[in-house]
Amino acid sequence: MQSIFSPYRICPIGAHIDHQGGVVLGRTINLGTTLEYEPLESSTIHITSNQFGETKFFIGDLDKTHWARYAQAAARVLPNLKRGMQAHVYGSLIGSGLSSSASVGLAYLKALSDVNDLELTDEKLVQLDYELEHGQLRLQIGFLDPLTIVYGQKNALLFMDTITATATPILDPPSSHFAWIVAYSGVSRELTKSGFNTRVEECYEAAAMLKAEARILSDVPGELFEEKKKTLPENLRRRAEHFFTEVERVQRGVNAWKDGNLESFGQLMNQSCQSSIQNYESGSPILVELHELVSSTSGIYGSRFSGGGYGGCVVALAQRDSAEDACKEIVERFSALHTELPSKVFIAETGGGISPLLSGEGLGVRS
Numbered sequence: 553m554q555s556i557f558s559p560y561r562i563c564p565i566g567a568h569i570d571h572q573g574g575v576v577l578g579r580t581i582n583l584g585t586t587l588e589y590e591p592l593e594s595s596t597i598h599i600t601s602n603q604f605g606e607t608k609f610f611i612g613d614l615d616k617t618h619w620a621r622y623a624q625a626a627a628r629v630l631p632n633l634k635r636g637m638q639a640h641v642y643g644s645l646i647g648s649g650l651s652s653s654a655s656v657g658l659a660y661l662k663a664l665s666d667v668n669d670l671e672l673t674d675e676k677l678v679q680l681d682y683e684l685e686h687g688q689l690r691l692q693i694g695f696l697d698p699l700t701i702v703y704g705q706k707n708a709l710l711f712m713d714t715i716t717a718t719a720t721p722i723l724d725p726p727s728s729h730f731a732w733i734v735a736y737s738g739v740s741r742e743l744t745k746s747g748f749n750t751r752v753e754e755c756y757e758a759a760a761m762l763k764a765e766a767r768i769l770s771d772v773p774g775e776l777f778e779e780k781k782k783t784l785p786e787n788l789r790r791r792a793e794h795f796f797t798e799v800e801r802v803q804r805g806v807n808a809w810k811d812g813n814l815e816s817f818g819q820l821m822n823q824s825c826q827s828s829i830q831n832y833e834s835g836s837p838i839l840v841e842l843h844e845l846v847s848s849t850s851g852i853y854g855s856r857f858s859g860g861g862y863g864g865c866v867v868a869l870a871q872r873d874s875a876e877d878a879c880k881e882i883v884e885r886f887s888a889l890h891t892e893l894p895s896k897v898f899i900a901e902t903g904g905g906i907s908p909l910l911s912g913e914g915l916g917v918r919s
Contacts, residue, residue: 554666555909558659559584560650561700562732562858562867562900564817565805565824566798568832570694570714572755573770574799577711577806578696580704581732582903585652587659589639591667597636599623603646611636616689622653625688626660629680630670637667647740649857649864654697657684658906674702677906678717692752704905709809711802715770725812731875734858734900735846735882736865737838738893751791751832758788769795787833794831798824818853818869825856838890842866845885851878867900875899 559580566576592598595611597620604619611627618624627633641659646652658681665672672680681698685691695714703710708721724730759766762780766772774796781789801820808816825843829835835843839857843866846855851874858867870878876899883897 553588553590554663556587556589556659556662556906557584557909558587558655558662558906559701559704559903560645560652560655561697561704562650562734563696563700564709564821564856564867564869566696566712566802567824567828567856568751568834569769569795569798570696570712571692571752572694572759572768572795573715574795575711575713575802576696577709577802578700579709580700580903580905581650581734581900583644583650583900584903585641585643585655585659586909587639587641587656587663589637589663589667592636592638595633595636597623597627598638600640602642614688621689622657622684623660625684626657626664626680628688629683630661630664630668633664633668635667637663639663645736645865647864648736650734651697651701653685654681654701657681658698658701662906675717678702690749692749702905704903706902706904711806722806722809725809725814728812728814729872730814730853731870731872732900732902733846733852733855733868733870733875733879733882733897734865735842735855735868735886735897736895737842737886738890738895739836739838740864747834751834754788754791755795758784758792761788762792790831790833794827797827797831814853814869818855821854821856821869822847828857839864839866841889842886846882849878849881850874
């Protein structure tokens with residue numbers, strides 16, 4: 553039996569712009585999906601899950617409403633599969649906004665390619681995950697999630713160009729003592745059941761109205777947006793405003809990270825979240841409340857929504873020495889307001905990219 557660990561990711565700055573060709577920042581954490589698998593000499597794929605139970609299907613099947621749809625879609629995008637597999641999958645915080653979907657999709661791609669003796673480059677793996685989610689499952693995603701998970705490095709933030717699908721590591725400041733905190737609201741979200749695809753379509757509409765033959769907002773020069781933005785309908789202007797200001801925040805965030813200016817980086821995270829609320833209109837009331845609570849906590853530099861922003865969690869950059877106290881304060885305050893929600897707050901240690909596991913590894917990421 554072989555095992556793969558596929559991490560979750562956080563995106564401190566660069567929200568909702570990868571599908572428009574924007575540059576983004578991201579990194580992996582040491583929570584994610586663990587997949588144990590072995591080959592079957594047939595076209596059957598048999599999967600068990602702690603959370604969802606058991607299922608069997610054939611290579612080529614696809615039911616977009618089924619919990620195993622990411623495995624089904626993975627089998628459809630990989631070429632010339634001869635063997636199926638028997639697998640057991642488990643993950644932490646599914647639907648929490650940490651890209652559990654790309655995490656599990658990449659794990660299935662790696663496992664199925666392994667049992668079929670297919671060699672996949674990192675570049676090909678990223679492209680296949682995009683095809684899996686965008687082409688098969690009809691999610692209007694970009695390259696943020698697969699790029700981060702495939703190229704993640706423990707001691708670096710990734711600067712990613714979603715046009716060229718490339719990732720450049722920016723090493724963590726050597727003298728900075730920081731921690732990443734994840735505050736999970738207890739409300740999971742499903743991209744296909746949220747306003748995610750609608751917002752993406754609005755971005756396409758804005759691009760087309762700003763410039764003839766423009767497909768995405770990165771096809772539009774920033775100067776042209778400033779010149780013509782008042783001609784856009786209000787909702788489209790806001791979506792475009794978020795894109796152009798978020799790209800600028802990413803560039804400023806790169807400089808702040810290189811300089812070790814965590815205060816400035818945290819302020820950019822807060823500004824990013826405010827733009828998500830006001831311009832992209834993606835924040836649910838519970839996440840807005842959680843973000844405001846987190847960012848007002850002592851020792852927090854800044855925070856923003858993670859994932860689609862319609863449920864899920866808030867990710868914060870914190871002072872390392874006060875991170876544990878901040879977690880306790882956040883969970884106590886939020887739980888007192890929402891006793892009905894299974895919320896949790898914790899320090900998320902950084903991690904690497906998708907990788908095979910040796911026997912006995914990966915137990916610490918189960919939940």
